[in-house]
Amino acid sequence: QVQLQESGPGLVKPSQTLSLTCTVSGGSISSGSYYWSWIRQPAGKGLEWIGRIYTSGSTNYNPSLRSRVTISVDTSKNQFSLNLNSVTAADTAVYYCARENCSSTSCYYGMDVWGQGTTVIVSS
């Protein structure tokens, strides 16, 4: 059974870069047809999709964050990562990684595996 685990600094200073890693266990990140996504949730608020990377390495980003976001994959470590630059207090949130299930022809199966989430606070 595939499991995801987020890791990274819990505190980031304003204007710096937030960097998180999601480690995939119980399966290979490069096998099958999956998108690997990042989602965040400010305290007491709703979910916001940040972006995703396919097993091939192609990426899609939320238009509202695209200028500040980079998602990459390291198949040798079975990990994918999020970099969000120029952070402000508005980026304080719980950050989740998730797996989006796909078939060979479409990706409308939803995010069926989620990490437990990691809290990131942006503060000086």
Added chain:
Amino acid sequence: SYELAQPPSVSVSPGQTASITCSGDRLGDKFVCWYQQKPGQSPVLVIYQDSKRPSGIPERFSGANSGNTATLTINGSQAMDEADYYCQAWDSSIVFGGGTKLTVL
């Protein structure tokens, strides 16, 4: 950018049917999925492709999508169903609704 609208809250009595709506422009032309999130926990996928249930999700959860509205229905609501529910669709990017807090009382 595409937007999905959900009612902030829905209340239901135990054993009754709860309906949570999700509205968006021509939403029926898109696939919708639904997530359940309990306090302090990660979201759980309960419906995908409008009406399909992942393995392990109780049969009392069902979904439909037509026109501008998708609906998550919980038949015979139980106390354990009290949670926040989010709809999600695919447009040029992935979009979540604002979430609905379901209270079972």
